[in-house]
Amino acid sequence: MGNNWTTTAIPDQSGRVAVVTGANAGIGFHTACALAARGAHVVLAVRNVGKGNAAMASIATDHPGADLSVQELDLASLDSVRAAAQELRDTYPRIDLLINNAGVMYTPPSKTADGFELQLGTNHLGHFALTGLLLGHLLPVEGSRVVTITSLAHKVGARIRFEDLHFAHGYHPETAYGQSKLANLLFTYELQRRLKGTGNTIAVAAHPGLSDTELVGNAPMYFRAMYRVARPFITQSASMGALPSLRAATDPAVRGGQFLGPSKALQTRGAPCVVKSSARSHDASAQRRLWSISEELTGVTFPV
Numbered sequence: 001m002g003n004n005w006t007t008t009a010i011p012d013q014s015g016r017v018a019v020v021t022g023a024n025a026g027i028g029f030h031t032a033c034a035l036a037a038r039g040a041h042v043v044l045a046v047r048n049v050g051k052g053n054a055a056m057a058s059i060a061t062d063h064p065g066a067d068l069s070v071q072e073l074d075l076a077s078l079d080s081v082r083a084a085a086q087e088l089r090d091t092y093p094r095i096d097l098l099i100n101n102a103g104v105m106y107t108p109p110s111k112t113a114d115g116f117e118l119q120l121g122t123n124h125l126g127h128f129a130l131t132g133l134l135l136g137h138l139l140p141v142e143g144s145r146v147v148t149i150t151s152l153a154h155k156v157g158a159r160i161r162f163e164d165l166h167f168a169h170g171y172h173p174e175t176a177y178g179q180s181k182l183a184n185l186l187f188t189y190e191l192q193r194r195l196k197g198t199g200n201t202i203a204v205a206a207h208p209g210l211s212d213t214e215l216v217g218n219a220p221m222y223f224r225a226m227y228r229v230a231r232p233f234i235t236q237s238a239s240m241g242a243l244p245s246l247r248a249a250t251d252p253a254v255r256g257g258q259f260l261g262p263s264k265a266l267q268t269r270g271a272p273c274v275v276k277s278s279a280r281s282h283d284a285s286a287q288r289r290l291w292s293i294s295e296e297l298t299g300v301t302f303p304v
Helices: 026-038 049-062 076-090 116-136 173-195 214-218 221-232 242-248 286-297
Strands: 018-023 041-046 069-070 096-100 145-149 202-208 259-264 269-274
Touching: 018 026, 018 116, 026 041, 026 049, 026 096, 026 242, 041 049, 041 076, 049 069, 069 076, 076 116, 096 116, 096 242, 116 145, 116 173, 116 286, 145 173, 145 242, 173 202, 173 221, 173 286, 202 242, 242 259, 242 269
Parallel strands: 018 041, 018 096, 041 069, 096 145, 145 202, 202 259
Antiparallel strands: 259 269
């Protein structure tokens, strides 16, 4: 796969249904916009419906005739995930693309509605449950994909704290975020292993490099101060950051279990290509263990 890929390479998406979580801003917005521009029906699955409607109107202004809808989804509530999944199953007889993009970053100590640490609960467990509840609508669809967005943070000493997943002892925002992003990869690789032999659906991971989005707003003050100074030199636009997600979702050359990210400057920027994830992300025993725990915590089992 070359490393000069742009949105002009996205094949025609007419007739396809794409569900994009967190599509009201940042990477998710640009992902939704590009898919809609190529003819997909794009479902903007968002926590704040007002912001989702504003994003939908913005996309429609740039692309008159775009086929769009908004679905309320709060990944920090399993009740909301179940309700959203039911509505999506009732509305769409098939789903071609599920892009697990939404996330929170460096939040203060917080819990989801179900008592999970907020970053793990939103970034991993919410998406785990949503994927399991929707997968039956992807499995019969030729070329269907589950794309889960992770981060370079999965490499920075991240590990899964199986002994204290929810940080009951000694919470650190950066450590919790890294755990959640490593979990995204463990989930993708285990899901792909389970999808082998099913025929149609693949699981792929992607990361946006260092992209200029709103996520950094919850970072500690020292991090935000450094970020403001370094921002012009180290980040790329959110539209560039969306390219790995878009290539993972649409490039016919992509294979299940691949990981896509920027091609330049230690994966921080540039056009998307296949990249390597950390050694810990390939730990098959950790993948299986996290999967089992995730099933137990969410009450969701997969049809594979």
